[in-house]
Amino acid sequence: MGYLHGFAVTLRQLFLPRVTTDYRGGFDDSPADVKREKPERLHGRHVLNRYDDGMEKCIGCELCAGVCPANCIYVRGTDNDPEDPTAPGERYGYVYEINYLRCIHCDLCVEACPTQAITESKLFEFSFTSRDDAVYTKDELLVDDDGRPRQLPWEDWRPGEDAMTSGWMRATSPSGDQRYVGEVAWSGELGYGVRPAELADTQAPPPGEAAAHGQKASADGEAAHGQEVSADGEAALDAAASSEGETVP
Amino acid sequence: MTGTLVLAVDPMLAGDIGLTVVLLTLAKAVVAFAFLLVAVMLLIWFERKLLGGMHQRFGPTIAGPFGILQTLADGTKLFFKEDLVPDRSDRFVFKLAPYLSLIPAFLAFAIVPLGGDFSRGGTVEWFGHTTYLQVADPPVGILLFLAMSSVAVYGVMLAGWSSGSKYPLLGSVRASAQMVSYEAALGLAVAAIVLVTGTLSTHDMVVAQAAEGYLGIIPRWNVVVTGLVPFIVFMIAGTAELNRPPFDLVEAEQELVGGFHTEYSSIRFALFFLAEFMNTITMSAVIVTLFFGGPAGPVLVSELGGYSVAWAWGVVWFFLKLFVLLFCFVWMRATLPRFRYDQLMDLGWKALIPAALGWFLFLAALETGRDQGWSEAVVTVVSLLVFVAAGALLMRAVRRGRASRDREAAGPPAEERSDPVGERT
Numbered sequence: 001m002g003y004l005h006g007f008a009v010t011l012r013q014l015f016l017p018r019v020t021t022d023y024r025g026g027f028d029d030s031p032a033d034v035k036r037e038k039p040e041r042l043h044g045r046h047v048l049n050r051y052d053d054g055m056e057k058c059i060g061c062e063l064c065a066g067v068c069p070a071n072c073i074y075v076r077g078t079d080n081d082p083e084d085p086t087a088p089g090e091r092y093g094y095v096y097e098i099n100y101l102r103c104i105h106c107d108l109c110v111e112a113c114p115t116q117a118i119t120e121s122k123l124f125e126f127s128f129t130s131r132d133d134a135v136y137t138k139d140e141l142l143v144d145d146d147g148r149p150r151q152l153p154w155e156d157w158r159p160g161e162d163a164m165t166s167g168w169m170r171a172t173s174p175s176g177d178q179r180y181v182g183e184v185a186w187s188g189e190l191g192y193g194v195r196p197a198e199l200a201d202t203q204a205p206p207p208g209e210a211a212a213h214g215q216k217a218s219a220d221g222e223a224a225h226g227q228e229v230s231a232d233g234e235a236a237l238d239a240a241a242s243s244e245g246e247t248v249p
Numbered sequence: 250m251t252g253t254l255v256l257a258v259d260p261m262l263a264g265d266i267g268l269t270v271v272l273l274t275l276a277k278a279v280v281a282f283a284f285l286l287v288a289v290m291l292l293i294w295f296e297r298k299l300l301g302g303m304h305q306r307f308g309p310t311i312a313g314p315f316g317i318l319q320t321l322a323d324g325t326k327l328f329f330k331e332d333l334v335p336d337r338s339d340r341f342v343f344k345l346a347p348y349l350s351l352i353p354a355f356l357a358f359a360i361v362p363l364g365g366d367f368s369r370g371g372t373v374e375w376f377g378h379t380t381y382l383q384v385a386d387p388p389v390g391i392l393l394f395l396a397m398s399s400v401a402v403y404g405v406m407l408a409g410w411s412s413g414s415k416y417p418l419l420g421s422v423r424a425s426a427q428m429v430s431y432e433a434a435l436g437l438a439v440a441a442i443v444l445v446t447g448t449l450s451t452h453d454m455v456v457a458q459a460a461e462g463y464l465g466i467i468p469r470w471n472v473v474v475t476g477l478v479p480f481i482v483f484m485i486a487g488t489a490e491l492n493r494p495p496f497d498l499v500e501a502e503q504e505l506v507g508g509f510h511t512e513y514s515s516i517r518f519a520l521f522f523l524a525e526f527m528n529t530i531t532m533s534a535v536i537v538t539l540f541f542g543g544p545a546g547p548v549l550v551s552e553l554g555g556y557s558v559a560w561a562w563g564v565v566w567f568f569l570k571l572f573v574l575l576f577c578f579v580w581m582r583a584t585l586p587r588f589r590y591d592q593l594m595d596l597g598w599k600a601l602i603p604a605a606l607g608w609f610l611f612l613a614a615l616e617t618g619r620d621q622g623w624s625e626a627v628v629t630v631v632s633l634l635v636f637v638a639a640g641a642l643l644m645r646a647v648r649r650g651r652a653s654r655d656r657e658a659a660g661p662p663a664e665e666r667s668d669p670v671g672e673r674t
Contacts, residue, residue, distance in 0.1 A: 010584045
């Protein structure tokens with residue numbers, strides 16, 4: 001009866017709840033038109049951030065363009081006008097373009113950015129019908145005066161989504177180093193201030209293990225003081241692993 | 250039916266053929282064609298909706314209520330796409346192929362009885378003419394269906410060949426081999442029906458099935474009369490004939506890009522798509538006619554507002570049966586994985602054809618026994634014994650053949666090989 005079992009499976013599925021949502025792209029007012037909950041670190045379309053005082057964060061250093069594996073970012077930096085600076089410091093990016101026909105949303109640009117100027121929203125529901133629309137210029141990428149992403153006609157934003165613009169950065173520690181998870185290492189953003197860290201992959205460990213883990217790791221950290229960060233991180237991880245191994249028997 | 254009629258056995262065409270008769274015939278053809286087109290539209294939507302459900306998805310939801318107009322939207326889109334004819338194609342055949350695929354699907358549908366009160370002969374009275382609720386009832390009847398399903402192979406084969414491209418060619422080679430293999434099983438299953446009902450005409454087959462059933466509740470459908478085996482064979486062979494999953498090797502996306510219609514775009518692609526689903530409806534309708542009594546069924550209300558509506562019950566029963574069969578086709582698609590090519594050939598030649606042939610002979614023995622007045626029990630037992638013995642012989646032959654093939658594939662014995670360790674023996 002092995003063959004017939006499969007028929008029972010498919011028939012049963014027919015009456016189970018649907019795992020997809022009835023997404024309609026925002027084209028009608030149906031209450032069924034819902035988006036799924038986005039993962040914490042989803043890579044969507046980018047935004048260019050501004051500081052609390054409205055200054056642009058981008059300094060035109062072109063590190064994002066340099067690191068981009070798809071060559072989709074085009075940046076030109078120039079000197080600030082001393083009387084009316086666009087960004088704090090010497091320079092700012094006066095041209096900033098991302099070609100979304102090329103972008104693979106790897107977010108290496110976000111990692112490369114020294115000032116957290118470029119981060120990503122969780123929006124991927126944008127489908128343009130011309131190549132010109134595909135190239136987002138600085139006017140379209142830069143957040144507006146409230147610090148919200150600009151909503152273009154072909155983008156499907158839902159209420160509340162425009163606040164989730166730097167979730168991945170805030171959930172990921174600098175350079176992926178475990179010791180900095182949850183620590184705030186970013187500047188304030190226009191409209192939001194200094195935002196708290198997002199919940200990351202490291203949950204709080206059980207109380208018993210936490211003590212041993214913390215002691216061992218900190219002791220190791222002191223002993224290896226002065227070593228390279230990456231080697232240090234590995235040592236701490238090794239120590240954590242070995243301490244876990246000891247507590248099991 | 251007496252053999253005096255050449256054109257058809259439809260009583261409307263028996264006497265003088267006047268203008269009304271011609272118009273009636275035309276009207277029937279137009280209605281049937283329109284019905285098929287609408288049915289295809291609904292079937293594609295139904296299939297996508299049902300497949301979605303079986304995958305725990307929604308399926309189409311946006312175009313029209315419940316997404317029912319999705320096919321219309323897709324069709325409109327296909328109409329306005331660029332129509333490409335590959336440079337290296339045989340242009341005439343390339344353009345002809347979709348029609349060779351489409352027209353047989355419709356022609357085969359013409360012989361399917363769609364309605365009528367079969368407790369009283371299945372005829373209707375229209376404008377003073379007694380006629381059948383089917384486009385045509387030729388004396389060759391079901392043979393027309395077999396012929397058309399053979400012609401449909403040409404559509405697929407020529408499409409692949411004329412594309413001037415290798416994947417379509419591979420797809421069409423598969424198609425011809427598959428359809429030729431399964432045609433035989435299909436024909437043998439039909440032969441069993443013809444043997445039992447004693448007629449080729451689809452109308453008379455339905456009349457035969459509308460007769461008094463067994464035990465008062467079991468209808469005298471051919472699926473019961475012929476003992477289920479021809480139905481199973483016909484269902485499997487029919488699915489293979491349609492190139493529907495699990496027999497869709499012709500358009501196996503993972504292996505052959507799009508199969509025979511890789512190079513087709515725009516409206517020509519839409520025609521292939523239309524033909525495929527039209528064939529599915531036609532095949533289901535033929536299965537209903539052959540095995541499930543067609544429009545035959547109880548007449549619950551014979552009068553409505555002074556008009557006789559007995560014939561409409563036939564239509565209702567026919568569509569109910571058709572719907573159940575289409576559901577089964579979609580269900581099979583959602584459940585079964587695609588066959589491998591050698592498995593396909595094995596199933597066709599080593600299982601379906603022998604089973605259909607053996608069962609046909611068994612039914613023939615029963616008929617002969619009935620004619621000659623032999624004891625039915627003895628005939629049944631002896632026939633079944635022969636059936637089993639022949640099956641065992643066939644299995645043995647298949648096993649030996651496979652063993653010798655395996656030996657050949659393994660190569661010569663170890664000492665003759667330049668394999669120093671000889672561990673592969």
